[in-house]
Amino acid sequence: MSMHSWTTRAVHAGKDDLAALGLHAPPIDLSTTYPSYDVVGEATRLDEFAEGHDDGGPPVYGRVANPTVRRFENALAELEGAEAAVAFASGMAALSACLLAQVAAGRPHVVGVRPLYGTTDHLLDSGLLGTSVTWATPEDAASAITARTGLVVVESPANPTLDEVDLRALTDACAPVPVLVDSTFATPVLQRPLEQGATMVLHSATKYLGGHGDVMGGVVACGEDMARSLRQIRFVTGAMLHPMAGYELLRGLATLPVRVRGASATASELARRLADHPRVTRVHYPSIGGAMVSFETSADPVALVSAVRLITPAVSLGSVDSLIQHPASLTHRIMDEVSRKEAGISADLVRLSVGLEDVDDLWADLSQAIVHASR
Ligand code: MET
Numbered sequence: 001m002s003m004h005s006w007t008t009r010a011v012h013a014g015k016d017d018l019a020a021l022g023l024h025a026p027p028i029d030l031s032t033t034y035p036s037y038d039v040v041g042e043a044t045r046l047d048e049f050a051e052g053h054d055d056g057g058p059p060v061y062g063r064v065a066n067p068t069v070r071r072f073e074n075a076l077a078e079l080e081g082a083e084a085a086v087a088f089a090s091g092m093a094a095l096s097a098c099l100l101a102q103v104a105a106g107r108p109h110v111v112g113v114r115p116l117y118g119t120t121d122h123l124l125d126s127g128l129l130g131t132s133v134t135w136a137t138p139e140d141a142a143s144a145i146t147a148r149t150g151l152v153v154v155e156s157p158a159n160p161t162l163d164e165v166d167l168r169a170l171t172d173a174c175a176p177v178p179v180l181v182d183s184t185f186a187t188p189v190l191q192r193p194l195e196q197g198a199t200m201v202l203h204s205a206t207k208y209l210g211g212h213g214d215v216m217g218g219v220v221a222c223g224e225d226m227a228r229s230l231r232q233i234r235f236v237t238g239a240m241l242h243p244m245a246g247y248e249l250l251r252g253l254a255t256l257p258v259r260v261r262g263a264s265a266t267a268s269e270l271a272r273r274l275a276d277h278p279r280v281t282r283v284h285y286p287s288i289g290g291a292m293v294s295f296e297t298s299a300d301p302v303a304l305v306s307a308v309r310l311i312t313p314a315v316s317l318g319s320v321d322s323l324i325q326h327p328a329s330l331t332h333r334i335m336d337e338v339s340r341k342e343a344g345i346s347a348d349l350v351r352l353s354v355g356l357e358d359v360d361d362l363w364a365d366l367s368q369a370i371v372h373a374s375r
Pocket residue numbers: 117159204315316317330331
């Protein structure tokens with residue numbers, strides 16, 4: 001283990017071998033196949049990969065593993081304090097693999113703690129992958145566990161209300177059932193759930209890990225046994241992260257601490273100003289900080305989102321530029337109204353992803369949009 005600080009490791013993780021290779025930037029390996037004149041040896045290697053092992057050698061085929069993607073996986077695992085990480089084509093592909101692994105193990109029941117990202121909620125509620133769900137509060141989650149429960153799923157801070165869960169209390173209460181924490185909004189800069197007893201940490205890497213709104217991916221950090229199950233699923237479902245995305249995500253990790261801390265400072269100031277605004281009825285901002293702010297408004301939330309000029313009206317988050325959206329219309333639209341209500345997602349809620357612009361410029365845009373949308 002390195003003697004350097006976490007912030008230093010964010011810059012160097014996944015790249016420690018580069019200087020010895022005579023390189024500065026990580027190589028991008030776009031191979032879809034890997035030649036071998038040793039057919040018998042290659043067949044044995046393929047068997048190993050199919051079982052979810054990854055020895056770091058040639059991957060046989062691009063769907064199985066990739067050296068550039070491995071660099072990102074190793075770096076993220078190090079930053080989350082995990083034995084391993086497994087990267088996928090999107091956050092939803094990563095979540096799907098976690099669910100399918102539990103179904104394959106004969107434990108298809110999930111305890112879900114709302115709120116969650118809308119499509120996550122929908123995937124669990126619909127049972128599309130063969131899981132069933134019991135929705136529970138963090139306090140009731142342990143009592144919802146049955147002999148067939150494979151997973152407890154929680155997101156903290158949650159999308160879109162920024163509700164926080166006491167992860168240590170939850171994981172202690174639910175042990176030995178694995179707890180999966182969607183930590184997309186926190187990033188490992190603000191929270192490392194494995195240190196609080198979580199079994200798996202999931203990120204939509206599309207958000208802060210990439211950080212520039214130009215790369216889609218998902219990743220799960222966990223122990224090697226779980227990683228093996230996830231690689232087995234990835235092998236057969238083909239949900240592999242693209243090598244270019246692996247490169248971009250590794251690059252994103254180097255600036256993750258400065259981006260998250262910078263945007264966090266701006267977001268906390270915007271949360272303070274919003275709380276004083278007469279058209280804002282409630283502000284949601286996590287105790288651990290972060291670059292997401294949600295608020296309920298007496299103005300028309302749809303008109304508000306349409307009235308911004310510097311901020312971009314769009315779903316997604318975690319980019320260097322600020323984005324705003326109306327969860328009931330977009331990110332959580334797929335949930336039915338009753339479920340949205342149960343999850344505490346009001347029709348008046350607006351979600352803001354704060355970027356790296358100047359705080360006064362953002363406030364000027366946001367406050368003019370609120371006034372414009374006032375009814
Ligand atoms: C298609 S909606 C979503 C994207 C993203 N997960 C968000 O919360 O904004």
